[in-house]
Amino acid sequence: MPPELRARPFVLLRTERQRRVVVAVNRAAAMLGIAPGHTLSDARALEPALEVAEATPEADSALLGRVADWARRYSPWTAADEPDGVVIDITGCAHLFGGEPALAADLTGRLHAAGFAARTAIADTPAAAWGLVRFGSPEQRRHEALDGLPLAALRLPAEMVEGLHALGLRRIGDLHAMPRAGLAARFGAGLLQRYDQALGRLDEPISPRRPVTDHRERLTFAEPIATPESIAGALSHLLGRLCKGLEAAGQGARRLRLDVHRTDQRVDDEPQSLALGTSRPARDPAVLARLFVPLLERIELGSGPGLETLVLSATETGPLSAVQTAIEGEGPGDQGSDDKLAELVDRLALRLGERAVLRLVPRESWLPERCVAPHPPMERLPAPKPWPAGQPRPLRLLTPPEPVEATAPLPDDPPLLFVWRGVPHRVRRAEGPERIECEWWRGQGSLGLALRDYYRVEDEGGRRFWLFRAGLYRPDETPRWFLHGFLG
Structure with missing residues (x-):
C-alpha cells in the first residue's frame, strides 16, 4: 500500500454478481465500520471520501508465495495458506532461534518492519494454529484453549456453521459431548475431519512450497559476513558437508544452487541464487569450489552489513560410485584425465553457456544437415559408425x-x-x-x-x-x- 494511503480509509474491491464488493480494508476504514462483504455503496455511505482500488488476487497470491519462501529462514517446511496466511513446520528448528517465543517474536518483528500487519500463533497442529491466530489468543497453545473458539475456527463452510448454530453448538468445546456418529450422519465426514485435525487425532501434513532436496546444507552466521575470503570459506565448508552426504548416498551432483540471504532484504525479496551444472556427477569439494569462484563475484552485498545465511542444494544428482585409480596416479586405470577434462568442460560451460559447449557425434543419416547430432561433451555414447571412406564431407x-x-x-x-x-x-x-x-x-x-x-x-x-x-x-x-x- 502506498504510504500516503495508510492513514486514509482505503479498501480493495472486486465484482461479484455485477456488484462492487469490499474484499479488504485498512485500519482506518475498519475503524469507520467498513468491513469485507460490504458493497461499495454501503461503504461510501459510511465514508464518502473512501479510497478504493481493484483487488488483484493473482498478485496477492504471488506475494504470499514470496513471503512463504522468505520464511524458509526459520524452517525448510513452509507453505502458503491462501488467501492470507503462511504455515511453517518448526519441528526441530525452534531451538536455533532461542525457543518458540523468540522465534515468533523475531518473525513478527521482521514482518512488521517490512510493513505487514501480522499475527503469529504456535500450536501442536496446523489446524489449531490456524484457529488461534484468527480467533483466539496466539499466546495459548493447549487443546483447552481451542474449546472457547467459535466453530468457524475449524475451517468449516459457512452453511455448516449455521447448521451447528441451529442445534445450539457455537464453540469447539460444545462438540466434545456430542456423539460422533450423529454429527457425521447429519453434517458429513468433513466436520469430524476438521475437528480431529485441530485436536491432533488426525495428521495434517504440510506440503512445502518447493520440494526439499535430499541433499541440502544451510549455514547461518552469528555475525554477517561480507569479505570474499569469508564467503569462499563458508562455501567450502558447505561443499564439504554436502559432498559427504552425496558420498554416503553413492551420488554425485549434476546441478548445484547457492541461495544467498542478505541482512537488508525485505520479506518479499527473493534470495539471490547462483546455479551451476556439471557435465557428469561430481562430489569433489575442491573441484566444485573452483567452479563456484567466478559465480561468487556476482554476489550483491547490498546496503546492509553483509550475508546472514547461505543455503547450498544439490537440485539434481546422478549415481557416482567409487573409482579405482592407479598407484602412480597416471596409469590406465586412473580417471585423472577424465576428471580434468570434465572440469575444463564445466568451466567453459559456465563462461560460454551450457548450450555452447557440445560434442558433435556422427548420426546414421546421409542427409548432410542430419549426419551429425549435438550431445553433452561427457555423455557416454556407443562407438559411432565411421563415415564411409571415399565420401568426404565439408567442414x-x-x-x-x-x-x-x-x-x-x-x-x-x-x-x-x-x-x-x-x-x-x-x-x-x-x-x-x-x-x-x-x-x-x-x-x-x-x-x-x-x-x-x-x-x-x-x-x-x-x-x-x-x-x-x-x-x-x-x-x-x-x-x-x-x-x-x-x-x-
Whole structure:
C-alpha cells in the first residue's frame, strides 16, 4: 500500500454478481465500520471520501508465495495458506532461534518492519494454529484453549456453521459431548475431519512450497559476513558437508544452487541464487569450489552489513560410485584425465553457456544437415559408425543452403560456372555426382527437396565448394542449384 494511503480509509474491491464488493480494508476504514462483504455503496455511505482500488488476487497470491519462501529462514517446511496466511513446520528448528517465543517474536518483528500487519500463533497442529491466530489468543497453545473458539475456527463452510448454530453448538468445546456418529450422519465426514485435525487425532501434513532436496546444507552466521575470503570459506565448508552426504548416498551432483540471504532484504525479496551444472556427477569439494569462484563475484552485498545465511542444494544428482585409480596416479586405470577434462568442460560451460559447449557425434543419416547430432561433451555414447571412406564431407555447411546460378552442359555433368552472392566462379576441377535422397519416412526432408545430386568443385582461385542440383533434370524446367558447404 502506498504510504500516503495508510492513514486514509482505503479498501480493495472486486465484482461479484455485477456488484462492487469490499474484499479488504485498512485500519482506518475498519475503524469507520467498513468491513469485507460490504458493497461499495454501503461503504461510501459510511465514508464518502473512501479510497478504493481493484483487488488483484493473482498478485496477492504471488506475494504470499514470496513471503512463504522468505520464511524458509526459520524452517525448510513452509507453505502458503491462501488467501492470507503462511504455515511453517518448526519441528526441530525452534531451538536455533532461542525457543518458540523468540522465534515468533523475531518473525513478527521482521514482518512488521517490512510493513505487514501480522499475527503469529504456535500450536501442536496446523489446524489449531490456524484457529488461534484468527480467533483466539496466539499466546495459548493447549487443546483447552481451542474449546472457547467459535466453530468457524475449524475451517468449516459457512452453511455448516449455521447448521451447528441451529442445534445450539457455537464453540469447539460444545462438540466434545456430542456423539460422533450423529454429527457425521447429519453434517458429513468433513466436520469430524476438521475437528480431529485441530485436536491432533488426525495428521495434517504440510506440503512445502518447493520440494526439499535430499541433499541440502544451510549455514547461518552469528555475525554477517561480507569479505570474499569469508564467503569462499563458508562455501567450502558447505561443499564439504554436502559432498559427504552425496558420498554416503553413492551420488554425485549434476546441478548445484547457492541461495544467498542478505541482512537488508525485505520479506518479499527473493534470495539471490547462483546455479551451476556439471557435465557428469561430481562430489569433489575442491573441484566444485573452483567452479563456484567466478559465480561468487556476482554476489550483491547490498546496503546492509553483509550475508546472514547461505543455503547450498544439490537440485539434481546422478549415481557416482567409487573409482579405482592407479598407484602412480597416471596409469590406465586412473580417471585423472577424465576428471580434468570434465572440469575444463564445466568451466567453459559456465563462461560460454551450457548450450555452447557440445560434442558433435556422427548420426546414421546421409542427409548432410542430419549426419551429425549435438550431445553433452561427457555423455557416454556407443562407438559411432565411421563415415564411409571415399565420401568426404565439408567442414562448414550453410544453413540453409544458398541458391546459386549455375551453367552445366549436360544433365548429369558438373557446372562450368556458378554465381554465388553476385560473384562468378569458373569451375576448374569437379567430381560427381553423388546422389542423395531424403529418407522416405521423413517426407521431403527439412529442405523440401526429395533428391539431390552433389558435386565437389574447385574454382580458378583454388577454392573448393560443395554444390548440388535439386531434383531430376527436366528439359522443360530450369534446374535449381544450391551451395551447401565449403571443402578445405
